[in-house]
Amino acid sequence: MNRNEKRTVPVVVAASVLAMWASSASATTVYTETNDAGGNAIQIFRTGTGGALTAVGKVSTGGLGTSAGLGNQGALALSDDGQWLFAVNAGSDDISAFAVAAAGAELVDRTTSGGTRPISVTVHGNLLYVLNAGGTGNIAGFRIGANGHLTAIAGSSRPLSSATAGAAELAFDNAGESLVVTEKATSRLDVYNVDRGRALGPTVFSSHGMTPFGFAFDRRDTLLVSEAFGGSASASALSSYDLDEDEPTLNVIDGSAPTAQTAACWVIVARQGRYAYTTNTGSGSVTGFRVERSGHLTRLSADGRSGITGGGPTDGAASPDGRALFVLSPSIGTIVSFQVRTDGSLQNLSSIQGVAGTATGLVAW
Numbered sequence: 001m002n003r004n005e006k007r008t009v010p011v012v013v014a015a016s017v018l019a020m021w022a023s024s025a026s027a028t029t030v031y032t033e034t035n036d037a038g039g040n041a042i043q044i045f046r047t048g049t050g051g052a053l054t055a056v057g058k059v060s061t062g063g064l065g066t067s068a069g070l071g072n073q074g075a076l077a078l079s080d081d082g083q084w085l086f087a088v089n090a091g092s093d094d095i096s097a098f099a100v101a102a103a104g105a106e107l108v109d110r111t112t113s114g115g116t117r118p119i120s121v122t123v124h125g126n127l128l129y130v131l132n133a134g135g136t137g138n139i140a141g142f143r144i145g146a147n148g149h150l151t152a153i154a155g156s157s158r159p160l161s162s163a164t165a166g167a168a169e170l171a172f173d174n175a176g177e178s179l180v181v182t183e184k185a186t187s188r189l190d191v192y193n194v195d196r197g198r199a200l201g202p203t204v205f206s207s208h209g210m211t212p213f214g215f216a217f218d219r220r221d222t223l224l225v226s227e228a229f230g231g232s233a234s235a236s237a238l239s240s241y242d243l244d245e246d247e248p249t250l251n252v253i254d255g256s257a258p259t260a261q262t263a264a265c266w267v268i269v270a271r272q273g274r275y276a277y278t279t280n281t282g283s284g285s286v287t288g289f290r291v292e293r294s295g296h297l298t299r300l301s302a303d304g305r306s307g308i309t310g311g312g313p314t315d316g317a318a319s320p321d322g323r324a325l326f327v328l329s330p331s332i333g334t335i336v337s338f339q340v341r342t343d344g345s346l347q348n349l350s351s352i353q354g355v356a357g358t359a360t361g362l363v364a365w
Helices: 015-022
Strands: 029-033 041-047 053-060 076-078 084-089 094-101 104-112 118-124 127-132 138-144 150-152 167-172 178-183 188-195 198-206 212-217 223-227 237-244 249-258 264-270 275-280 285-291 297-299 316-318 324-329 334-340 346-353 360-364
Touching: 029 076, 029 084, 041 104, 053 104, 053 346, 076 118, 076 360, 084 118, 084 360, 094 118, 104 150, 127 167, 138 198, 167 212, 178 212, 223 264, 237 264, 237 285, 249 297, 264 316, 316 360, 324 360
Parallel strands: 118 167, 212 264
Antiparallel strands: 029 041, 029 360, 041 053, 076 084, 084 094, 094 104, 118 127, 127 138, 138 150, 167 178, 178 188, 188 198, 212 223, 223 237, 237 249, 264 275, 275 285, 285 297, 316 324, 324 334, 334 346
């Protein structure tokens, strides 16, 4: 199939599963992608009794993955209203768009990413930006139509700080006024102002710690960035920054707060942004931090092990109400579910098998 050919593939979901959805108004749907070089696909899971996940469907993206780690966060993104799901196809250099409904997801569009090896997507309103890590690297913007189709924004493609950036993630701030990119190889943070949909910049800042990887914004728009420190044992950390979009400037609030764990690479916020969690690939664990109003960070456990996942955890996602945390561990084919208690501590709820060993990206709605 031609890479820009449109194809619609519905998910088939068992009647018993639909009944479970109907009886559980607070149920959460969790999505990941297989990143399979033979044909990328979205795997769909749904929470049931006690927060346990059940596999409910699988749908082709129409594109290709790489069957190899992408060194990324944000391979999937949901629209603000949960109506649309977007996925990168790193092996075929394009993006897939899906309409989301109670019966699953339906592929509605597939378009070139405006670069090579797309690894991260982010959405704000009707804007979508993608991070392309191949070649010299770039970001590129699209408008999301009423039918979920993507239209490239002329003049929106912008470079990274370096042709050898080793970029990991791209995301909007809460206001949609700025875009941020983490660069692992250069230990830099790129900030782009967004003017009427077009990205401008970047303005480049040095990361406080080595190997900035994943990040998230809390409810006050504090920027929280994980630092893998090259995978050195027990050396990883989380830093918080204040981003002034007007200048732009990026000021450190708390620099390299230790996780006491290895290879903290992904960041998730939960409980309305009061808590942040890193998933630690080298330790098979999750480290929780309390995020103060000031942006200062307090580690929740002395040993940095708020939760145990096994394997090498990668992406994570919080439920919309922030009371559940889901962590992907593709090396052992699992997604682990945790309850996020009011004090930020984690209670293990369940673990589901059957996740692709090459999976990347995790979002929840």
